[in-house]
Amino acid sequence: xxxxxxxxxxxxxxxxxxxxxxxxxxxxxxxxxxxxxxxxxxxxxxxxxxxxxxxxxxxxxxxxxxxxxxxxxxxxxxxxxxxxxxxxxxxxxxxxxxxxxxxxxxxxxxxxxxxxxxxxxxxxxxxxxxxxxxxxxxxxxxxxxxxxxxxxxxxxxxxxxxxxxxxxxxxxxxxxxxxxxxxxxxxxxxxxxxxxx
Numbered sequence: 538x539x540x541x542x543x544x545x546x547x548x549x550x551x552x553x554x555x556x557x558x559x560x561x562x563x564x565x566x567x568x569x570x571x572x573x574x575x576x577x578x579x580x581x582x583x584x585x586x587x588x589x590x591x592x593x594x595x596x597x598x599x600x601x602x603x604x605x606x607x608x609x610x611x612x613x614x615x616x617x618x619x620x621x622x623x624x625x626x627x628x629x630x631x632x633x634x635x636x637x638x639x640x641x642x643x644x645x646x647x648x649x650x651x652x653x654x655x656x657x658x659x660x661x662x663x664x665x666x667x668x669x670x671x672x673x674x675x676x677x678x679x680x681x682x683x684x685x686x687x688x689x690x691x692x693x694x695x696x697x698x699x700x701x702x703x704x705x706x707x708x709x710x711x712x713x714x715x716x717x718x719x720x721x722x723x724x725x726x727x728x729x730x731x732x733x734x
Contacts, residue, residue, distance in 0.1 A: 543599045546675070550592045557585045576657040584665040591672025594633075595679050603629065607705040619696035622703035623687040630677075630684035637677035640670050 560581060567573045597603050605625060610618060646652070647662050654660040683703075690699040706714075 539599055542675075542679070543596060546592050546596055550589055550596070553585055553589060557581055580654060580656045580658060580660065584668075587669045588665070588672055591669055591676055594676040595672070598629070598676065598679055598683065601703070601706050605705045610705065615696050615700060618704060619691055619699045622699060623684075623691045626680075626684040626687040626703055630680040633677040633680035637673055640673045644670050 557578075560575075561578045564575045564578050567575065610621060613621070644663070644666055647666055652662045654662055687699060687703055690696075690702075
């Protein structure tokens, strides 16, 4: 389930920025060739950045990529690691819940004031802000779910499983992931060439 959500979020992230780059390309060509401007690339870029940021929070959460200071963590016994990993998950979930609450207050203000962007498009802000809030809500729900799961694993005494899922990535793990990614990137063209031969 987590892998499917991660794939969906990453695909959405990629499609959104690909669409933005195509829009900017069209606008630049229209400006250079015909002197016409769509006057929207800055506005769309801002929305894409805000929405993409909230999606990346969840992707970083699933990939254990949020920064943690782990210089002492590696030297601790398994139970101490499990407690710290659970505490880390709880604190991150609390932060995500706070962000979700504050983001909802922004949405409420936008609805109350019928706010529009101060651009030529005068976009009603509820539309991009709703997408931004949806990304934030996904992060909040995922963080709370993972915190509850960590608490449950700790209470059940399944410290090795907890540490495997929640501990920060070691340098060795990050290096292995990069090498695996490199193999995939370099193997694809060779495989394609072999198929043609």
